[in-house]
Amino acid sequence: xxxxxxxxxxxxxxxxxxxxxxxxxxxxxxxxxxxxxxxxxxxxxxxxxxxxxxxxxxxxxxxxxxxxxxxxxxxxxxxxxxxxxxxxxxxxxxxxxxxxxxxxxxxxxxxxxxxxxxxxxxxxxxxxxxxxxxxxxxxxxxxxxxxxxxxxxxxxxxxxxxxxxxxxxxxxxxxxxxxxxxxxxxxxxxxxxxxxxxxxxxxxxxxxxxxxxxxxxxxxxxxxxxxxxxxxxxxxxxxxxxxxxxxxxxxxxxxxxxxxxxxxxxxxxxxxxxxxxxxxxxxxxxxxxxxxxxxxxxxxxxxxxxxxxxxxxxxxxxxxxxxxxxxxxxxxxxxxxxxxxxxxxxxxxxxxxxxxxxxxxxxxxxxxxxxxxxxxxxxxxxxxxxxxxxxxxxxxxxxxxxxxxxxxxxxxxxxxxxxxxxxxxxxxxxxxxxxxxxxxxxxxxxxxxxxxxxxxxxxxxxxxxxxxxxxxxxxxxx
RNA sequence: GGCCUCAUCGUCUAGCCCGGUCCAGGACAUCGCCCUUUCACGGCGGUAACAUGGGUUCGAAUCCCAUUGAGGCUACCA
Numbered sequence: 001x002x003x004x005x006x007x008x009x010x011x012x013x014x015x016x017x018x019x020x021x022x023x024x025x026x027x028x029x030x031x032x033x034x035x036x037x038x039x040x041x042x043x044x045x046x047x048x049x050x051x052x053x054x055x056x057x058x059x060x061x062x063x064x065x066x067x068x069x070x071x072x073x074x075x076x077x078x079x080x081x082x083x084x085x086x087x088x089x090x091x092x093x094x095x096x097x098x099x100x101x102x103x104x105x106x107x108x109x110x111x112x113x114x115x116x117x118x119x120x121x122x123x124x125x126x127x128x129x130x131x132x133x134x135x136x137x138x139x140x141x142x143x144x145x146x147x148x149x150x151x152x153x154x155x156x157x158x159x160x161x162x163x164x165x166x167x168x169x170x171x172x173x174x175x176x177x178x179x180x181x182x183x184x185x186x187x188x189x190x191x192x193x194x195x196x197x198x199x200x201x202x203x204x205x206x207x208x209x210x211x212x213x214x215x216x217x218x219x220x221x222x223x224x225x226x227x228x229x230x231x232x233x234x235x236x237x238x239x240x241x242x243x244x245x246x247x248x249x250x251x252x253x254x255x256x257x258x259x260x261x262x263x264x265x266x267x268x269x270x271x272x273x274x275x276x277x278x279x280x281x282x283x284x285x286x287x288x289x290x291x292x293x294x295x296x297x298x299x300x301x302x303x304x305x306x307x308x309x310x311x312x313x314x315x316x317x318x319x320x321x322x323x324x325x326x327x328x329x330x331x332x333x334x335x336x337x338x339x340x341x342x343x344x345x346x347x348x349x350x351x352x353x354x355x356x357x358x359x360x361x362x363x364x365x366x367x368x369x370x371x372x373x374x375x376x377x378x379x380x381x382x383x384x385x386x387x388x389x390x391x392x393x394x395x396x397x398x399x400x401x402x403x404x405x406x407x408x409x410x411x412x413x414x415x416x417x418x419x420x421x422x423x424x425x426x427x428x429x430x431x432x433x434x435x436x437x438x439x440x441x442x443x444x445x446x447x448x449x450x451x452x453x454x455x456x457x458x459x460x461x462x463x464x465x466x467x468x469x470x471x472x473x474x475x476x477x478x
Numbered sequence: 479g480g481c482c483u484c485a486u487c488g489u490c491u492a493g494c495c496c497g498g499u500c501c502a503g504g505a506c507a508u509c510g511c512c513c514u515u516u517c518a519c520g521g522c523g524g525u526a527a528c529a530u531g532g533g534u535u536c537g538a539a540u541c542c543c544a545u546u547g548a549g550g551c552u553a554c555c556a
Contacts, residue, residue: 016556051555108554124480125552149554166483175481176552183554190556214482214551237484237549244548275490275505283492285505302491305549309489312506322519357519368517385515426515435515447517 009041010204013067013074014194016048017060020255023308024209024239024247026070027273031236031301032207033072034274038296044201045074049082050193066256070266071289079201081193088188091196091226092150092181100225101181103139103148104131127151127177151178152192152222159217159224164205164234164298171217179218195219199228207234210305211246234298237277238305247308254308263336263362265324268317277302286319318360326353336362341373350457354449371443372457375466378444380473385436393437394474400425400438401467404460415456422452441470 013029015021021029036043045067049055064078095101104127106114115125131139132153142148154177160170181192188196198206213235223230239247247254259269267289274292275285279300287295321329326349333352334342341348351372352365359365370376384393403421411417426434439451442463448454455463 014556018556048556054555104554111554119479122479169482171482180554187554189554194556209550210483211550212556215556217482235483240549242489246550272490277490279491283504285490299495304484306491307489309506312490315506318519355518358517430515432515437515439515443516445517449517451515 007204009036009039010044010202011036011041011207012044012046012198012201012203013072014046014048014197014208015063016051016054017056017063018051018054019059020257021063021066022247023254023256023259023273026066026256026269027239027276028207028209028236029067029072030070030270030273031234031278031296034292034296035205035207035234035298036075037293041204042075043073044076044079044203046079046197046201047081048190048193049080050188050190052082052187055082062257066260069260070256070270079197081188081197084197085186085188087200088182088193088196089185092185092188092192095152095181095225096150098225099136099153101150101152102132102134102136102178103143104151104178104180105134105142105146105148106131124175126175127179129153129178132178148184149180150182150184152181152218152225154178154218155221155224159220161216161220161230162232163213164232165237165301165303166213166235169213169216171214173217173221176218176221181222191215191218192222195222195226195228198231199223199226202229203231205234206231207236210235210238234301237302239276240305240307242307244305244307261363263364264313264317265320265332265362268313268320271320272313272316276306276308286316314360321359321362322357324356326350326356329356333362333365337366338373344373347372347457354453354457358449371445371448372454375469376444378440378473380470382440382444382446383437383470383474385432388433390474392433394471396425396429396434397437397441397467397471397474399429400434401464401471404455404464404467407460413456413460415452418456419452422455437470438467441467 011032013032015025015029033043035041045064047060047063049060067074092101096103106127111127114128118125132151134142154173156174158170158172160168163169179191180189182188197203216233216235220230222228241247256269260266270289270292271287274287278292278296279302280287280291280295281300324332329352330345330348333348337348351369355365355369358368380390383397384390400422403425404418407413407417407421422434422438435451439448439454440446442448442451442454442458458466
């Protein structure tokens with residue numbers, strides 16, 4: 001019973017709160033969201049917290065926070081599997097009643113021994129199914145007294161399902177043993193809980209990572225046993241580390257939380273994640289959210305895994321920063337700079353306007369722009385242009401100071417005026433000879449934006465003071 | 479080991495479904511040049527790939543098969 005009629009598309013993102021939101025999971029969320037928005041369908045969020053030991057509220061909150069930060073919004077209320085226990089119990093009892101599932105009393109030790117024995121004989125490890133032969137009334141009595149799990153009686157036929165990215169995929173169920181679907185009525189396990197929830201929530205398309213491809217036949221088998229509808233699947237290629245292995249939680253910096261803390265923009269991350277596996281119809285690298293939504297299609301999703309390329313992410317981030325207006329950038333910068341800088345809003349905006357093309361991350365800004373707020377200590381030798389001398393540097397600086405001081409009051413302190421006066425001196429006395437010492441005097445740095453820009457931002461008074469400081473340094477260095 | 483999936487520049491990819499327009503296009507990275515007072519931005523250019531072997535065909539990156547390689551799964555995790 002597949003979804004054959006045209007019905008409203010419904011997808012879900014189902015993270016388990018056992019860690020922070022990873023890049024891979026975030027991309028899964030994005031693709032689900034893009035598909036839903038493209039189709040005018042619904043996108044649901046379901047927290048898969050059936051693993052009581054590993055699930056943490058802190059992770060759940062963090063995942064939600066990162067999704068909001070990315071702008072991936074879900075429809076309806078968030079669902080938690082831990083709050084749906086009675087639903088699973090109902091289906092568990094049904095399966096048990098129909099003899100499609102049974103109680104198993106084997107201990108983990110027994111199971112492990114059995115497994116090892118099979119492995120050593122070169123056999124496919126698979127549960128023997130021995131508890132499945134215990135008469136039902138006996139098993140039910142034992143279940144009241146003994147520790148047990150519930151196993152699904154796996155059929156042995158072939159199963160195939162449709163994957164929008166891979167086509168038709170076929171598995172032989174005979175190779176899979178009777179899997180454990182619950183540790184008890186109150187403790188459903190992943191494969192079972194997913195099947196129940198997807199049915200109950202009328203999920204039409206299951207879009208998830210390729211690591212779940214091998215789980216799919218188990219799930220389809222249960223859907224068949226329960227008379228559920230079989231959703232359409234789409235298994236996304238995995239995001240890999242540079243070692244070509246699945247990028248997992250052990251790479252700490254691959255969590256969205258960390259990317260955010262490092263000063264990545266959500267739009268850059270979104271753009272980057274979309275391109276990791278998907279490609280727009282027209283070949284381009286910078287794609288806006290609305291373009292992604294209107295252009296999204298599984299036909300343009302890659303099949304092979306994709307290695308995470310941090311340099312390209314950086315490039316995109318730098319690109320987005322560069323193209324953001326200074327006033328918006330100033331707001332985004334709030335968490336990354338001293339609060340004192342925020343007080344001087346106008347100055348901050350000007351600084352941002354000239355420094356933004358040098359930023360790869362928002363967090364680069366504080367270090368890069370600090371000299372605008374406090375002149376750093378620096379070596380007087382920096383003031384001397386290559387092949388020049390202290391005398392020339394000092395002479396040019398003091399001459400320049402006089403010129404700046406003399407910018408007539410009727411001319412506003414504008415960038416144009418500053419440029420006009422400074423350049424006239426620079427043209428006469430040599431660009432390097434004039435501009436280099438001035439730039440160092442104003443910034444105290446070997447590398448910085450141009451002196452005219454700095455002069456303009458710093459203002460007449462502060463600039464003159466810094467030139468005086470430079471002159472003193474040159475004098476004392478003599 | 480078994481099962482499943484995948485395979486174009488170092489990396490992300492276009493092209494593949496509907497073979498010829500591909501001695502394979504773009505982007506990141508890298509190298510060189512230009513712009514330039516420094517750093518950056520920007521501009522121009524270069525190096526660099528159809529995994530291998532068989533078919534099919536007048537013709538294959540494109541279709542088929544095999545091999546090889548890579549990844550995923552093989553939990554009382556998800």
